Amino acid sequence: MSFKREKIKDYFLLDTGVENIFINEYMASAPGYAVKVYLFALMYADLGIDLTNEEIARHLSMEHEDVLKAWTYWEKCRVIKKIRKDSGGKFDYDVEFVTLKEQLYGDRDGDGGYSREQNAQSLMGDKQIKDMFAAIEKIAGRVISGTEMMEVLSWINDFSVEPEVVVYGYSYCLQRKKKSIKYIGAVIRGWAEEGLTDLPAVEKYISLQDKKQHIYRRIFQALGFSRNPTEEERRIMDTWFEELEFTMDKVLEACGKTSGIPNPSINYVNRVLINWNEEKRGKAAGRGKDLTASEIAGYYEMLRRKDEEEADKRREEVYARVPRIKEIDEEITACSAEISKLIISDAVDRETAAADIKKRVEKLNTEKAFLLTDNGFELDHMDVKYRCPICKDTGMLETGERCQCFGEVTREKIQITAGGKRP
8 A cells, every 4th residue: 555645736825944043133133124035035945946146036025135135134144145156257156055953053164065155254354345335324324324335345246346346436426416325326337237347447337328418408308299209219329420430510400300290209210311321322112223312302302392383273273263262361361360370379268269269270171162162172182292192202201111102203303214214
């Protein structure tokens, strides 16, 4: 006869064993965030399930930096060991939970595999560290507490940054009105992850970033945007200077091309610059070898001018046959001017007055429609009739992509150019 016991399949119905030594000797004096991280990770260690520090932070609703600080705290207490991986990354390590009975009563001087980083006491005795805290207190204009000192020392241990970088980090953040110790730590950690652990590297990086921020603001100002750029927009703008090698003047010229569209965008400017780059390289898409992108743009401009001239002729024809329609158009123009003045005025009854003007315009448009149809004209007879109503003969959509008519118009221009004819 054999005996079997049903296994519990739900992990959260199992138990996690915590040594009494941890509760009595370590937990009482430990920061709350460190205790949370220890217990949560211990549960998964017992289950044999791997977790990243990011996942721990998300489960515990805490900052990623707090998880890293917790492991540094417990490592200093010799409660856990950080097992570094071959990648050599500063934050790429496994965590091994130490048996605390052996830690407390066993051989403390044995090999043990513990980190040999300097502890807080030895660090505080270092002149460079003392100078660092003196500089921080001068920048912050206050005395640094013991807790904050421990926090700063953990950055040096965890991120392997030089004390000068920490001082610069305080100065950098406080200049931007950011006083939170967590914010400063996150900035320094970000530099460390970029491989910036000494002051010259950080200063070069900050200088480059400040220059880029100025460029982004100038471009957005030219486009009339009052918001900050998205990450994707920043990436696109970087390519204009780094890959396409345009100057700021040329980029601003491209931004000026958006003045004729209702919804300007970075994508539109990007497409303009790509077309210019293709022209510069002699590879404008969809054309013969002797045709440039500017020639195609010029052809589109000619088409628009032709559309508008034809509309002017039709308009003069209508005015000649039905003079009242010209009077109506002039009255509608005058009404639009009146509404514009009302919008910027301080008149108490401006909304009522504007509504009255709009009603008058509606009546004028109705009268105009009747006069057009009664005299054998279509309602849109005087409108500009673009060859391509989608892009209005610009060749570009509001998204910055080429219109579907681009290929046909380009081929037409190639044929005209090859035959020596003028449209």
